[in-house]
Amino acid sequence: MKLKEKRLAQDLRKNGYSVKEISKELNVSQGSVSVWVRDIYLDKKAKTRLLKRIKNCQYIAGENKKRRTEEKIKIIVNKSKEFIRSLKIDSDNEKLICALIYWCEGAKNEKYGVQFTNSDPYLMKRFIELFLKHFKIDISRIRMYLQLHQYHDKNTQLNFWSSSTGIPIEFFQKVYIKPNTGPRYREGYQGCLSIKYCSVEVAREINAIAKAYLMSKL
Known part of the structure; x- marks a missing residue:
């Protein structure tokens, strides 16, 4: 048995060193260190140091995991952008994409015409852009409705959605303010927007596609 290393290990342990630290310091296996120090009493100072060491290690491990995750996400995002750039999307593809977006989020009852509601500015922008481009639309018949929480500023959100979608503010018919449900604030939530177009024929066409x-x- 390595008596010298054992005594040094026990002394280090009394000072709050972890098994891993001791193993590295003395160049012996963690298994040996664990056996040597398992009965060592740790006073308050030693426990404080050990706990601090554990927390630091957890923090470092967490930061390393976060960094690895961010790197993986970055790779996926870059590959996705490259994939989109490589696509050959023609007019028919765009019309189909618009119809599929509507099928997922739009109203299925065609007798009320086209009704599409969502809170994602990017999705709303893309749908409206494709809808106006690929369907026979009289833009003067478009109606926009906005639902907000009480913490929103009405004019700020109207300007936001008008800018995001390219639809002039005069097409926004009504702003609904949701009753106060308590001190709830959703970071980045811009409200929920609806676009309505009163045409049964267009509603039938977009759903049918x-x-x-x-x-x-396929």
């Missing part, structure tokens, strides 16, 4: 694609054999 999506349904035909989903039911087709």
